[in-house]
Amino acid sequence: MRLLTHNMLSCNIKGVTNGFPLRLxxxxxxxxxxxxxxxxxxxxxxxxxWKALVDAARSMGYAELPDEADSSMLDSDDFxxxxxxxxxxxxxxxxxxxxxxxxxRFPVNKGIPNMLLHEDEV
Amino acid sequence: MDPKIDVRTESSSMPSSIRTKEGDQWNSKPxxxxxxxxxxxxxxxxxxxxxxxxxxxxFALVDALLADxxxxxxxxxxxxxxxxxxSGYVITSLAIMLGQEVAGVHYIATDINPHAxxxxxxxxxxxxxxxxxxSTDIASGLERRLxxxxxxxxxxxxxxxxxxxxxxxxxxxxxxxxGENGRRVIDRILxxxxxxxxxxxxxxMVMLAxxxxxxxxxxxxEKGYASRIIVQRxxxxxxxHVVKFWRDSDIQVGARExxxxxxxxxxxxxxxxxxxxxxxxxxxxDNNSY
Ligand SMILES: C[S@@+](CC[C@H](N)C(=O)[O-])C[C@H]1O[C@@H](n2cnc3c(N)ncnc32)[C@H](O)[C@@H]1O
Numbered sequence: 001m002r003l004l005t006h007n008m009l010s011c012n013i014k015g016v017t018n019g020f021p022l023r024l025x026x027x028x029x030x031x032x033x034x035x036x037x038x039x040x041x042x043x044x045x046x047x048x049x050w051k052a053l054v055d056a057a058r059s060m061g062y063a064e065l066p067d068e069a070d071s072s073m074l075d076s077d078d079f080x081x082x083x084x085x086x087x088x089x090x091x092x093x094x095x096x097x098x099x100x101x102x103x104x105r106f107p108v109n110k111g112i113p114n115m116l117l118h119e120d121e122v
Numbered sequence: 123m124d125p126k127i128d129v130r131t132e133s134s135s136m137p138s139s140i141r142t143k144e145g146d147q148w149n150s151k152p153x154x155x156x157x158x159x160x161x162x163x164x165x166x167x168x169x170x171x172x173x174x175x176x177x178x179x180x181f182a183l184v185d186a187l188l189a190d191x192x193x194x195x196x197x198x199x200x201x202x203x204x205x206x207x208x209s210g211y212v213i214t215s216l217a218i219m220l221g222q223e224v225a226g227v228h229y230i231a232t233d234i235n236p237h238a239x240x241x242x243x244x245x246x247x248x249x250x251x252x253x254x255x256x257s258t259d260i261a262s263g264l265e266r267r268l269x270x271x272x273x274x275x276x277x278x279x280x281x282x283x284x285x286x287x288x289x290x291x292x293x294x295x296x297x298x299x300x301g302e303n304g305r306r307v308i309d310r311i312l313x314x315x316x317x318x319x320x321x322x323x324x325x326x327m328v329m330l331a332x333x334x335x336x337x338x339x340x341x342x343x344e345k346g347y348a349s350r351i352i353v354q355r356x357x358x359x360x361x362x363h364v365v366k367f368w369r370d371s372d373i374q375v376g377a378r379e380x381x382x383x384x385x386x387x388x389x390x391x392x393x394x395x396x397x398x399x400x401x402x403x404x405x406x407x408d409n410n411s412y
Contacts, residue, residue, distance in 0.1 A: 004228065005254045012263040020267065034252075037226025043200045044228075047271055106263075112239050112255050115263035 001092045001111050003056045007048055009113065011099035011106075013121045021052035022097035022106065024059045029095075034088045041083055042074050048087070057086040160188060161215035168244035169209060170237045174297035176211040178357045179328050183278050184215045186326055186352040186364035191219055197324065198224055199273030204253075205260055205311060206279055207231035208297060210242030216276060217251040229253035230268075232261060235296060260314050272318040278328040280307050304333045312338070315367075316345050324368045326352070331361040342367050346375040 011019030054065045064082045066073075073079040097106040097113055104121075107114050161184050169175055187194065202220070204213040213231040220227055231253045233239050239257045246253055261268065280289070280297055281304040288299035289306045300306055308329065315325050325347075329335050339349040348370035355362045 001256075002254055005230070005256070008230075008267040009256075009263050010266045012258075012265075035225060040200060040226025040228065043226075047267075049267075110240070110243065112243060112257055114236065115256060115258035116234065116236070117259070117262070 001108055001113050002088050003053055003060075003090055003092075004044070004048075004087045005113070006056050006092070006097070007052055007087075009097065009115065011101065011104060012115060013099065013102060013104060013117060016099065016101050018101040019099055021049065021055070021100070023100060024056050024092060025096040025098055025105070026059055026092060027094040028092075029060045030091050030093050031089050032091055034084070036081070036084055038074075038080055041080055041087070044087070045069075045071060045074060045083070053086055057090060060090050060092070062086055062090060160191070160219040162211050162218060162245065162249055164211075166245065166248040167209050167211050167214075168241045168248065170241050172293045173235065173238045173241045174208040174294065176209055178355070178360075179278050179281075179362055180208070180211050182353050182355050182362045182364050183212055183276060183326065183328050186366070187212075187216055187276065188219060189352055190326075190366065194220060194274065194324075195224060197273065197322070199227055199324075201268075201272050201320075202227060202229050202274040202276070203261075203268075203272045203318070204229075204231045205275065205277045205315075206238075206297075206307075207233045207242045207253075207255070208235075208238050208278070210245030210253075210255075212276055212278060213242065213253050214245050214249050214251060216274075217246070217253060218249060221251055230256065230264070230272075232256045232258050232264070234259050234290070235293075238297075260311055261318060265314060265317060268318050270318070271320050272323055273320050274324050274326075275315050275319060276326045277311055277315070279311055280304075281328065281330050281333055283332050300333070304330060308333060308338065312342065312345075316342075316347075319369070321369060324366060326364060326366050329363050329365060331363070335363050335365060339365065339367075343373055344375070346370065346373050348373060 006022065006024065009022055011022060013019070050069050054067060057063070057065055062085070065086050091111055092108050093111050095108050097108060098104070164176060167176060202216060204216070207213050210231065213229060217229050229252065231242055233242065234257070236257050239255045243255045256264070258264070279300070281300045282298040283304040284299040284301060286301045286306070288295055289301040290296050291299065300308065319325060329338060342349060346369055347367040349365050349367045351363050352366050353362070353364040
């Protein structure tokens, strides 16, 4: 699971209002090289919750992202490279996503998050 | 065009297909098939006893995407999503047919069946392409943050009319069981698709004649979508349609027709849908579809 996906996931349990961002519990992560596309990064940047990305990257030991970011930074190659790496190349392979409100644990196995709810959560 | 030039163009695209870097295992596998194929290879599609195998409906959907491929390439989507990915045949095909020419497309696939997401992930790997795979009910957990940013959504839903209690059962039944008129899951997916699709979003959905496609198109029309049948195919058991929906600014959202004229509207939509059939063979020349 890429951190882009993490950035798009919230806790889906009925009644939860503060289900984002899910905290990462990292058992195993991998880095996979992905073709660079500045255009994709520029398109997706406005949709990214920056702080969630920064924290998620840090939980995988990657601390190169600036605490704050705005669209003027998209002109910098250096910034784009780091953004690219954090967003697309760091994958959570084994671990879990934890709801910030309820503590509910959504397991991630073989890189696939399981967001399926139990009957009493829907 | 000189055919020799064609051949050279083909081979010069080789390095880019071999440059697949998702996972090291690909370095040792032959990937040349990607040059010849614009869809997933059946022999490389993974399987599991409880996961829906590529079937006529899957092929119809991939054929529809291939038929619309020129438009898709021009459309240049950033985010593509499949709901109910099953074996992964469709999302893998989409990634292959767009991936080599459009840089920076991101793919997401969901399925409610945990075996299916696993199989999809294997199928993607076997073809050296990537999609983010998530085990969830339709797009649960993604709806809030993914709202308004999906450019292309593809769905081959469970559409077979069945008793209501077969819908959503564990295992393979949930791959096809669609409840009354086969609409139970379709009718849950449509509003979610509307929420997730971007302003320029396109939805491709498989449906049966038994699902009442013209009524589905009318319901989508009320949400501001135009529609068009891309593929229509009758097999021994079923009459399959792949319908494409896109937002049309000329259609007023929520403009319900007065009840007295609704039959007329329905007929008009039907006619507009069915008048498309003769055009199907000439889809390449059809530039006013969006
Ligand atoms: C007809 S199969 C299509 C599989 C594959 N896309 C294909 O075309 O071969 C329908 C798929 O939708 C999945 N499905 C059924 N209900 C679902 C739901 N509520 N959310 C997500 N996936 C669902 C099933 O598990 C199954 O894999």
